Amino acid sequence: MRTAELVEIDEHRLLRRLDDLAQRGALPGGGIYRALYTPSWTSAMELVTSWLKEGQLFPRRDAVGNVWGRIEGSRGGRVIVTGSHIDTVRGGGALDGALGVVAGVEAVTSLWENHGRPTRILECVAICEEEGSRFSTNFWGARAIADRLEPGEAERARDGDGTTLADAMRAVGLDPANVASAVRRDIDAFVELHIEQGPVLDENGPRLGVVTTIAGTTHLEVTLRGQADHAGAMAMTRRKDALVGASAMAVEIADLATRMGDPAVATVGTIAVEPAQVNVVPGLARFTIDARHPENGRRTELITQIGDACKRIARERGLDVEMRTLRDRPPVTLSPRIADVLRRACAAAGVEPRDLASGAGHDAQMLSYAASTGMLFVPSIGGRSHCADEATLAEDVVLGTRALATALRELAYQP
Ligand SMILES: [Zn+2]
Incomplete structure (x- = not known):
């Protein structure tokens, strides 16, 4: 040199x-x-x-x-x-x-x-x-x-x-x-x-x-649809709370990237709920995911794992899930x-x-x-x-x- x-x-x-x-x-x-x-x-x-x-x-x-x-x-x-x-x-x-x-x-x-x-x-x-x-x-x-x-x-x-x-x-x-x-x-x-x-x-x-x-960076938007109900009258066991589902997903998404190990990263950076009232069970939750890895194969694997986890959690909680890719840069x-x-x-x-x-x-x-x-x-x-x-x-x-x-x-x- x-x-x-x-x-x-x-x-x-x-x-x-x-x-x-x-x-x-x-x-x-x-x-x-x-x-x-x-x-x-x-x-x-x-x-x-x-x-x-x-x-x-x-x-x-x-x-x-x-x-x-x-x-x-x-x-x-x-x-x-x-x-x-x-x-x-x-x-x-x-x-x-x-x-x-x-x-x-x-x-x-x-x-x-x-x-x-x-x-x-x-x-x-x-x-x-x-x-x-x-x-x-x-x-x-x-x-x-x-x-x-x-x-x-x-x-x-x-x-x-x-x-x-x-x-x-x-x-x-x-x-x-x-x-x-x-x-x-x-x-x-x-x-x-x-x-x-x-x-x-x-x-x-x-x-x-x-x-x-x-x-490479992938941005996903996840929309969860459950059921809006009275926060006082609907029993916990009968709810389809979209925000609780989204929360379980956010934790799982972070765990997946952590388990894949450095330098994999995944972030839930925004979340919105509807109807967003203090006394109503959220019927809808929409959040974004930012997932990155410098190796394309690993990035694809991470995205697949995240998608599978979201579908599984939605199924377990009786929620409809819709995932949309906002951005996909290799x-x-x-x-x-x-x-x-x-x-x-x-x-x-x-x-x-x-x-x-x-x-x-x-x-x-x-x-x-x-x-x-x-x-x-x-x-x-x-x-x-x-x-x-x-x-x-x-x-x-x-x-x-x-x-x-x-x-x-x-x-x-x-x-
Ligand atoms: Zn800069």
């Missing part, structure tokens, strides 16, 4: 910019909310654009609002890209997505300042949306780049207030009829730095992880070639990285349809993420960004 030289970055600029970005969309009670095409999102994108201008990286906004910076390569060819998403969940933290955006700008700026023109075209990108932060359009930005938007999606998707995605786009000066122009077919490699969002690196080290696969294997580049960059930083499967979804998984992709993880303190307590040691933020810059140097400065 060749040993690379660790690339220098401006760590004060990096940390200051992370702090500045965290102000855009900061909520009064703590946490951040930058939802797609809202004023906090616009403000964050304007900030990123100002950094790109400052670094002479010629900012450009594409048809869905992804913001790109670029250095032309002396030999041209297919493009090397780094970046992550700018949007956050409601009450999210300062690093999910933001780290990859700020570190990407920093790595490219530092390379330009210290190493001059690359041979390959080098770009950084702030991707407009990954989280489903306002519409249920997860990976909207990366899917636009990878040509995976569905026809009419912008007209169909609505936020909680009923505003369509298309109208939200128009409000920030984007034309929904134009989304196809965001497609890129000239990207060779995409590299994303991200926080782990789980406890593995923080608890067991090392300080850097190379992602090999991203778990696991994604990231590029072994880029993983090797990242391992060499980690070695240059004096770290022997750990290979990890990501349970969380990432832009890199969508961009793997358009390019060879790789991901580098830094530890999340206590494994916390999607919350105000999301944090990573400053020294790990700096280390990860230097490793990212080192990987980009290998990719974009080949003679």
Whole structure:
């Protein structure tokens, strides 16, 4: 294995910019909310654009609002890209997505300042949306780049207030009829730095992880129909309580994933009952399941077990059960070639990285349809993420960004 030289970055600029970005969309009670095409999102994108201008990286906004910076390569060819998403969940933290955006700008700026023109075209990108932060359009930005938007999606998707995605786009000066122009077919490699969002690196080290696969995600909706009855008059033995059935299922679903073992996960994240009155036995319960595993065979097995368990419990309790698949995304294997580049960059930083499967979804998984992709993880303190307590040691933020810059140097400065 060749040993690379660790690339220098401006760590004060990096940390200051992370702090500045965290102000855009900061909520009064703590946490951040930058939802797609809202004023906090616009403000964050304007900030990123100002950094790109400052670094002479010629900012450009594409048809869905992804913001790109670029250095032309002396030999041209297919493009090397780094970046992550700018949007956050409601009450999210300062690093999910933001780290990859700020570190990407920093790595490219530092390379330009210290190493001059690359041979390959080098770009950084702030991707407009990954989280489903306002519409249920997860990976909207990366899917636009990878040509995976569905026809009419912008007209169909609505936020909680009923505003369509298309109208939200128009409000920030984007034309929904134009989304196809965001497609890129000239990207060779995409590299994303991200926080782990789980406890593995923080608890067991090392300080850097190379992602090999991203778990497949299945979302199911289960509707249980029993019988609404008087909470005082109907005997316990004669009830068909849909919520009690749903509760038994939620416990069983968690047990199934636990028994399958790490990294299988299954979560009942929402539940609603009808008629939802204090003195009525719930006649209907509807809940969602999120189930993930990085191996496709195991994921399918988990889904089958969950389906069988729900049917069995429904039968035992005299309930009708209906299961609907809301989303089914297969696991994604990231590029072994880029993983090797990242391992060499980690070695240059004096770290022997750990290979990890990501349970969380990432832009890199969508961009793997358009390019060879790789991901580098830094530890999340206590494994916390999607919350105000999301944090990573400053020294790990700096280390990860230097490793990212080192990987980009290998990719974009080949003679
Ligand atoms: Zn993220």
